[in-house]
Amino acid sequence: MFTVTEQGKYYASGNWRVTDGMADQFIDNWTAFLTWTQEANDGFLQARLIRDLQDPNHFVSFAAWRDPAAMSAWKEKPEFAEHFGNCRALCTDMQAGGYEQVRAV
Known part of the structure; x- marks a missing residue:
């Protein structure tokens, strides 16, 4: 469960x-x-990949982080570009961003 x-x-x-x-x-x-x-980045908490039920080629990913600094440090590692690129190369489009939770129900 994603808590x-x-x-x-x-x-x-x-x-x-x-x-x-x-x-x-x-x-x-x-x-x-x-x-x-998960193995190489302090501050990473968990991640989920979800697939669109109406469009099996559309995915949304979420990765939870302890703080914005840990998330930024992850993106600055040389291995990030390689791993991200291996995913991005299989896509026709990709949009990414960083977010802060403002409310949970």
């Missing part, structure tokens, strides 16, 4: 449009990316 804590109020999120026929490879690459993230 919200006071520590997990910051998120990196991606909106991924995957090339036809590449969804399984994208899922594998994303899993490798976030496995590395």
